Amino acid sequence: MSFDNAAFKQQFPLFQHPENAALVYLDNAATTQRPQCVIDAMVDFYSRFNANTHRSSHRLARQATAMVERVRGQAAAFVNAAGSDEIIFTRGATEALNLLAAGLCANLQPGDEILLSAAEHHANLVPWQMAAERYQLKLRFVPLANGAPAWERLPECVSERTRIVSLTAASNALGFATPLAGLRAAVGNDVVLIVDASQRLAHETLDVQALGIDFLLGSAHKFYGPTGIGLLYGRRRQLQSLPPWQGGGEMITRVTLESSDYAEAPHRFEAGTSSLAAIAGLGACLEFLQGQDRAAMQRYESHLCRYLHTELQQLCLQRPLRLLTAFRYNEGRYSEGRDNVGIAALAPMPGCGVAMADLGHWLDEHDIAVRVGHHCAEPLSVELGVGATLRVSLAGYNNRADVDALVAALASYPWDEVSATAADVEREDAVWPAEDFSSLSLSDLRDQGSWQKRYRQLTRWAGLLQPKPALRLDANRVPGCESPVWIVHRCVEGRHQYLIDTDSRVLQGLAVLLLLLLNDRTGAELATVDVEAQFAELGLEKYLSESRNNGFRALVDFMRARAS
Ligand code: PLP
Numbered sequence: 001m002s003f004d005n006a007a008f009k010q011q012f013p014l015f016q017h018p019e020n021a022a023l024v025y026l027d028n029a030a031t032t033q034r035p036q037c038v039i040d041a042m043v044d045f046y047s048r049f050n051a052n053t054h055r056s057s058h059r060l061a062r063q064a065t066a067m068v069e070r071v072r073g074q075a076a077a078f079v080n081a082a083g084s085d086e087i088i089f090t091r092g093a094t095e096a097l098n099l100l101a102a103g104l105c106a107n108l109q110p111g112d113e114i115l116l117s118a119a120e121h122h123a124n125l126v127p128w129q130m131a132a133e134r135y136q137l138k139l140r141f142v143p144l145a146n147g148a149p150a151w152e153r154l155p156e157c158v159s160e161r162t163r164i165v166s167l168t169a170a171s172n173a174l175g176f177a178t179p180l181a182g183l184r185a186a187v188g189n190d191v192v193l194i195v196d197a198s199q200r201l202a203h204e205t206l207d208v209q210a211l212g213i214d215f216l217l218g219s220a221h222k223f224y225g226p227t228g229i230g231l232l233y234g235r236r237r238q239l240q241s242l243p244p245w246q247g248g249g250e251m252i253t254r255v256t257l258e259s260s261d262y263a264e265a266p267h268r269f270e271a272g273t274s275s276l277a278a279i280a281g282l283g284a285c286l287e288f289l290q291g292q293d294r295a296a297m298q299r300y301e302s303h304l305c306r307y308l309h310t311e312l313q314q315l316c317l318q319r320p321l322r323l324l325t326a327f328r329y330n331e332g333r334y335s336e337g338r339d340n341v342g343i344a345a346l347a348p349m350p351g352c353g354v355a356m357a358d359l360g361h362w363l364d365e366h367d368i369a370v371r372v373g374h375h376c377a378e379p380l381s382v383e384l385g386v387g388a389t390l391r392v393s394l395a396g397y398n399n400r401a402d403v404d405a406l407v408a409a410l411a412s413y414p415w416d417e418v419s420a421t422a423a424d425v426e427r428e429d430a431v432w433p434a435e436d437f438s439s440l441s442l443s444d445l446r447d448q449g450s451w452q453k454r455y456r457q458l459t460r461w462a463g464l465l466q467p468k469p470a471l472r473l474d475a476n477r478v479p480g481c482e483s484p485v486w487i488v489h490r491c492v493e494g495r496h497q498y499l500i501d502t503d504s505r506v507l508q509g510l511a512v513l514l515l516l517l518l519n520d521r522t523g524a525e526l527a528t529v530d531v532e533a534q535f536a537e538l539g540l541e542k543y544l545s546e547s548r549n550n551g552f553r554a555l556v557d558f559m560r561a562r563a564s
Pocket of ligand 1: 029030091092093094095121123124168170171172196198199219376
């Protein structure tokens with residue numbers, strides 16, 4: 001067998017529709033298109049044997065139940081689970097991760113640790129943050145190196161308190177594929193190992209048993225299946241000790257007014273009626289994938305990915321763009337190759353003044369679908385010092401003509417009209433004019449009766465400072481602050497204006513104070529403001545730590561230096 005891209009694409013009706021004759025679809029990491037067989041299976045369910053499952057005794061209900069359990073078996077085979085009882089149907093990856101975070105963390109002790117990477121999708125971050133807060137757990141992160149987690153440092157990130165390791169199998173923002181084969185050995189046998197395979201299942205066959213994974217999950221819509229359905233694999237012995245997440249019908253064996261007995265896995269985790277037509281579509285999708293020569297398909301996609309990167313790299317030599325590439329991971333480094341699931345992310349060169357959102361619109365006008373943003377991986381874009389990126393993501397139906405169309409459209413952008421102003425770098429997120437704090441007054445702070453009240457007032461002010469990730473470039477970083485702070489300055493009609501961003505709550509409050517004192521003033525006015533005296537008068541100096549005081553002085557110096 002081999003992989004025939006044209007024949008593959010032919011099976012997707014969306015590309016045959018007259019409206020989409022010229023469409024170049026390169027937003028597959030957000031969602032893939034569906035082949036006709038998936039659509040047919042869903043229509044067939046509704047038009048032939050629609051009924052609720054596991055409950056009624058009539059023929060249609062039996063047919064629907066048999067379909068669901070058959071698809072469960074297909075899903076088990078898809079990831080090589082030991083049995084279909086290890087497959088739970090969820091609404092998608094997000095729901096699966098919420099189920100795991102809620103269930104697994106309930107069994108942990110305060111101070112226990114959960115290890116994630118700094119490149120996770122928000123779906124593999126926020127549920128753990130919520131559980132950590134609830135159960136007083138600690139989150140740790142595999143640090144980044146060169147824009148990807150430093151996998152060789154994984155063993156040293158696992159401590160004796162680490163209970164759960166939950167990692168993405170591939171970055172949705174940059175495309176690097178996590179080296180799954182060495183994961184279990186790197187984290188040891190005493191932790192629960194979870195793999196978020198959302199971005200990997202469309203491109204590669206994974207074997208949960210060979211990889212020693214405890215839980216693996218993904219959303220069907222990212223591998224040619226319907227929306228609203230995902231699969232969660234759970235190793236049998238892990239599922240046995242996992243408490244149920246949602247309560248309701250179908251997940252119980254007996255209910256009294258006081259208490260209930262829960263069903264065995266997987267039904268214990270499937271409260272209520274599932275998205276049955278979507279399960280039918282998932283079954284057709286798994287059959288469809290099984291019908292492909294997946295190794296040949298993966299080779300085809302790898303070559304196309306390399307072509308995409310090479311062409312974009314060329315373009316970046318001629319246009320003020322940079323490719324945030326993440327290639328093959330080998331002995332501690334990423335180099336060129338196939339360990340990228342088909343994603344390329346472009347960012348503007350610092351100072352070029354082009355907004356990625358404008359490029360996205362430009363491509364849309366050429367009927368080329370890409371995505372611009374931080375791709376639900378905001379901590380990663382902050383770490384990389386980029387605001388929004390333009391993400392191109394491939395699937396099996398893409399081809400070189402798609403890449404050529406993309407590159408030609410990007411090359412034809414009216415680059416000459418892009419005016420470069422260094423401070424306005426990546427300004428789509430940076431919001432001039434600066435926030436208006438004119439309704440605040442220093443007396444709001446001064447009149448607080450005690451230091452504690454003043455501190456509380458300062459943290460209330462901190463909440464008014466909007467996050468501005470686009471500012472986070474080295475050029476904007478204030479030297480001498482223990483916590484990172486970024487400041488951008490501009491002068492409009494003789495008035496000095498500033499944007500400030502920082503994660504530190506105290507510094508955010510102090511930033512608002514500084515903006516009150518210094519923002520939108522002329523040079524002459526600035527010369528009359530004695531910030532230090534005001535600071536001392538507010539009584540802040542003696543209560544803040546030495547490093548915070550130094551940080552505050554560094555901010556003032558930086559702002560004054562920019563103004564002069
Ligand atoms: N994890 C990763 C790596 C993803 O890319 C996504 C979606 O983009 C998700 C989780 C969440 O998937 P869903 O929105 O289908 O639940």
